[in-house]
Amino acid sequence: MTAKAPDQSPRRGPGRPRHETPSAEFLERRESIIDTALEVFKQRGYDSGSLDDVAAVLGLRKASLYYYVRSKAELLYFVFDRAINRALERLETLTSADESPRQRLEALIRHQVMVVSDDPSLFTVFFDQRPHHDGEYEAEIQKKERRYLRLYAQGVTDDAEAGVLTNIDPRYAAQLVLGMTNWTYKWFDPSRDDAEALADAAVQLVLGSSDVDGD
């Protein structure tokens, strides 16, 4: 069989030709679709937000959108990938900064509270209801997630071992800090709760009565 030109009807599955080497224009257009999708899903929920909603905001026909993303599951993959890339970039900056262990632990706690509280519904989908992506996509996301967790845990472990946390198994400390900050997506309501105040509280809970650097 020869490859066919994409038709107008949405199709999924192995029959759809892949863009082996997508053009710069194609990628740029897709990036802006992902930007929009992030906003649309954040507003309308990742469950109920649809490709129709994204197409409408972009002023595209749904058929045109399908030229760039093959399904909502694929779009969610791109959205997760974008979110994890951003968070990973900030985490890398933060863990390589020239700070005291105490300052770095504080920064790690604040960072994770801000990442999760900025878009709790993203994490509901990411942590609990991740749609079934094909093997390649899922492997890619998991690779980045593992890298993120390793980097985060290493940061907490290093700070704990540098004496910021005493008498505490550094591996458990890392999981506890990740837990208290990640759990935010289960209850944080941006219309009621305050992310900065929560970050202050988390820092205070872990770093105790030493003064909190709020500025």
Add this chain to the structure above:
Amino acid sequence: MTAKAPDQSPRRGPGRPRHETPSAEFLERRESIIDTALEVFKQRGYDSGSLDDVAAVLGLRKASLYYYVRSKAELLYFVFDRAINRALERLETLTSADESPRQRLEALIRHQVMVVSDDPSLFTVFFDQRPHHDGEYEAEIQKKERRYLRLYAQGVTDDAEAGVLTNIDPRYAAQLVLGMTNWTYKWFDPSRDDAEALADAAVQLVLGSSDVDGD
């Protein structure tokens, strides 16, 4: 239509007669089925453990099991209800005990770590993949869950306000403590991790350098 005697084939839905006032014998038998189901699901996973597995362990035909529970979803409801009743009972004892605020906060942290680490896969289902129960069941579970959370949060809040945690919004403190302990179900592996050591670490993280009562 008149009610029919239960037949041998499993049926779900509104057609199946309810036991309006189940006999003591019926309830007792069902309790032992729930005990077994808790063990079976804990061993085999809540996802893959089936009614067949439960029936096999009990030495019952599946058709007989259906006399007591109408579906896996219903059995899961009973399992959740049992788990939440037990945890609630211990929490009530603990919050009404005559202890110092510091001791109580420590007990609250330990309690939640032990509850979750004892059966992480139960909480994976409970928190993330709760099956759709009918309205009455779901309302009942949610009522108990809210009571549990209220009692837990009130305990942490009281202890925080009594001066155990300083400079920290008590409402956020309660969510952070619940988060660090509940998150356990996402990573705790009973074959690798140690629940007591994790509880020690959690107490130490929150209550800092004061000595940890391990005995």
